[in-house]
Amino acid sequence: MDPLAAFNLLLLLAMGHFVADFGLQSDRMATEKCPGQGVVLGWGWWLCAHAAIHGFVVGWLTGVPLLGLAEWLVHACIDLGKCRRCYRMGLDQGLHLLCKVVWVLVAATCVPLQG
Template identity: 70%
Template sequence: MADLQAGLDLFLLLAMGHFLGDFALQSDRMALEKCPGVRGVLPWGWWLVAHAGIHGFLVAVITGVPLLGLAEWILHAGIDLGKCRRLYSIGIDQMLHLGCKLLWVAVLLLR
């Protein structure tokens, strides 16, 4: 039961961190210019890597596991690239991101 409560607590912290990173810490410029084909002050890849890196940092800090932060960095960038290419909506994008958070909790609980 304690593991379940710890897992739920960790998921909630990761979800809160996600929404902080995706909305409060992402400027309008970053949200637009992280997508290929959008002209901006920097090439799109820099914006995407920076945005995903914020998420990776949040996951690393919250979990205390930098390798999970790296995994988040990579997966977050890939998910956002799919959204930029209009492969799915923002709703699916957010579900995929939160699914990653569930994966990190499972990895930590099963180790």
């Protein structure tokens, strides 16, 4: 993958992250995805659903479902750390965006993307 294509993919993944984290996440999901907060459904269901949205976006934009699965798992772990107050919103978002850099590097070096 050429550098411009990699940069463009990174931009799309970053934009997709903010759409999924702020546009597609309801207030209920944002609250109830944390342990002890599940009212309608258990918190694990909310967290799984939220992380799955992110996984879908990454899988869709990269064309690599396994990267989507990796995003799904890592996103859930990062959000769980935030829910448990291990860190705050700024570090949470930084970790999520760092993952996007990793996905681009993996896609650029290991996975031949078709364009």
